[in-house]
Amino acid sequence: MSKRNGSRDEYRFFLAMPTRWSDNDRYGHADSAACHAYFDTAVARCLIDSGAPCPADSPVIGVVVETHCRYFGPIGFPDTLAAGVRVGHLGNTSVRYEIGLFREGESVASAEGHLVHVYVDRETRRQPMPLPPALRAALAPLLAD
Known part of the structure; x- marks a missing residue:
């Protein structure tokens, strides 16, 4: 992630997300x-909508090992956000998802960050596992330039 706030055209997937009073x-x-909950929700919905394998049925699951957020402008209720998602890195056992939060009508992000999933064996939750081919195929179109 750069130190400047990114623009909408740098992201591959968008989810409309209303903020809540709470x-x-x-x-x-x-x-x-x-904001971190917005990131998590956007990535989860992106995975669902991209056709990634369902984690409830998969022997391999993604666990969050890192998360970060940088703020550029205010976000708050009653904003409606567009959460943009792209894949910054698609590794053998991990994925770095990059997320931008855009207020309605704004073309630059009010906040940007990332979260990293390491894919592990469902049973042990420790053994890193290669990304399933179906997951890799679902994420490939989301790769950043």
Whole structure:
């Protein structure tokens, strides 16, 4: 992720996401925990809509090992956000998802960040596993330039 806020055209998938009153902190903007929840929701929906294998049925699951958010402008209730998702890195056992949060009508991100999934054996939740071919195929169109 760069130190400047990105534009909508840098992302491959978008999810409309209304903010909630309970997302705001005492200063009147979305709490950092809410922003990380937006990221998690956007990635989960992106995976579903991209046709990735269902984690409930898969012997391999993705666990979050890293998350980060950089803020460029305020987000808060009653904003409606467009959460943009792209894949920044598609490795053998991990994926770095990059997310931008855009306020309605704005072309640059108010917040950007990433989360990294390491794919592991469902039973042990420790043994890193290669990405299933169906997951790799679903994520390939989301790769950033």
